[in-house]
Amino acid sequence: MKKTIQNKWQDTDVEQIVGQLLRYGVFTASVVALIGGVIYIGTKGQSPMPSYHKFVGEGANFTSYSGIIKGASSFNAAGIIQLGVLLLIATPVLRIVFSLVGFALEKDRMYVCITLIVLAVITTSIFGGLKV
């Protein structure tokens, strides 16, 4: 298929939006993590550091989406940091959604399908279908 001039324009538009999205996503996630970090150090700064050399894993508060959101909304420092983590992970996923819209606007059916496959793999992973 040959690209028409109009197509080329739309292509660039979507690319610009994608670029912006990535930047804002990372920025927002960093600010949230920074706020959480400052509160974390403010409240627990003087306690001895946890023993990271032994792996225990995080509690449900920090591993489930509802747990993280609940923790962050009650201004729990660790909860806010995890919300930043979640936002950071969500940025590339949102990027794919934007690309999907972009390809749909260009009426590029093949790439709408390809993007949907990528999205399906990630959502399968997100919604715990693979939790072993």
Added chain:
Amino acid sequence: MTILTFSIILLVGSYLAGLLGSLTGLGGGVVVIPLLTLVFGVDIRYAIGAALLASIATSSGSASAYVKEGITNIRLGMFLEIATTIGAVLGALIAVYTPTNTIAILFGAVLIFSAAMTLRKKNQEVLTEGSPLAEKLKLNSSYPTPQGEVDYKLKNVGAGFSIMTFAGVISGLLGIGSGALKVLAMDTAMRIPFKVSTTTSNFMIGVTAAASAVVYLQRGYMDPGLAFPVMLGVLAGAFTGSKLLMKMNPQVLRFIFCAAITFVALEMIYNGIQHKF
């Protein structure tokens, strides 16, 4: 050590890791893992969780600039992300059943390979004759150079796709972007010009890392106390690195850093063999 001191040291360390990762082209996540495990004695699973975040942050942060310039081949990236995301989820699942010492040894090996890759001769050639499959998938494109827009075509789509799946597995297993493997697939197999392959690889790293990051998050491998200094430090370091790269061409520095990283990698392998993880 109190949490305050630990966080500050980790923040500074992550800043340097981000700077080093950016100057060598290895990526921020790669340097964070030896920093956490060898220097701070952190369990490698926590280190991988933190490194994944560093990879997403640096990839998304720097990819935005390249996308804007129109060098990144978005269709190619999306197509190959099928391979890397499936690989990444598989890798993250395998990681649970892999002994930490094995992960450390594998990490060291991949690190040496990556360091060697950054020093190799880069593909500047533009292919004018592509394969039918590349044509069918609309992967051929053009990119801006100082001499104007240059068209390029590509071949060996199947081989590239396979290496990408492997790159995804490694990424999910070790928590790194595995940019070196991605570039290998695009440069060596698909014959894409160097500038396009590095930026497209960078663009893909965020999505690949996100696919495995959710698995790590749900497994409890992401610790908030490690996440925030690593995320912020690496991001700031990578930002400084990209500014420095615009002003200088760090060919000599790159060589020294890669040698240093090979040394670190050997220590990871040695400790892994000695069952110290």
